[in-house]
Amino acid sequence: DTEVTQTPKHLVMGMTNKKSLKCEQHMGHRAMYWYKQKAKKPPELMFVYSYEKLSINESVPSRFSPECPNSSLLNLHLHALQPEDSALYLCASSQEEERPDEQYFGPGTRLTVT
């Protein structure tokens, strides 16, 4: 099973809402990632979790709060977002952070902030 799943597929939220994005993988991968992708741009790394601990935060605003409850799950909690945060949010996983292995991506959550 080389699948990374993400829910929801689409999300529309107001600037005062609180919502969460979910990501799950069952490949036994120990590294998980959140990316943000704007239209016609490459993905931009937001966070890296390694063995369930936050390893890298690419200077992401605090209105984005990641969480890794266990080795298979990765959440991204959203609060007080801005319209410019509208984007495709991609989750990925790889075997280990320390190895330059291929990353497996989920289908993404398309977020619209109104």
Add this chain to the structure above:
Amino acid sequence: AQKVTQAQTEISVVEKEDVTLDCVYETRDTTYYLFWYKQPPSGELVFLIRRNSFDEQNEISGRYSWNFQKSTSSFNFTITASQVVDSAVYFCALSEALVLGNMLTFGGGTRLMVKP
């Protein structure tokens, strides 16, 4: 600092044509890894290939082939006899061995449109 350049932003071909997507990279590391990913309209990035800097052998996988040339810092991707299902955005990416987090530096992507 590392950088990946995909000079072709959009390519349009007719089905069965061969097409080459260019990728040029910059890095100061001697050990690094190059990747190609495909992003169809559905959104997820699909891994196609990984190459390390010590392996300059070209690779062929079905209709796909990759030409890695360290002398010109290029890692080009050719699709032979293109099909409509090949329509997608293709990203070339670089990972340096000494950088934590398995961080990928992506090129800007090339949108390939294959017309029937």
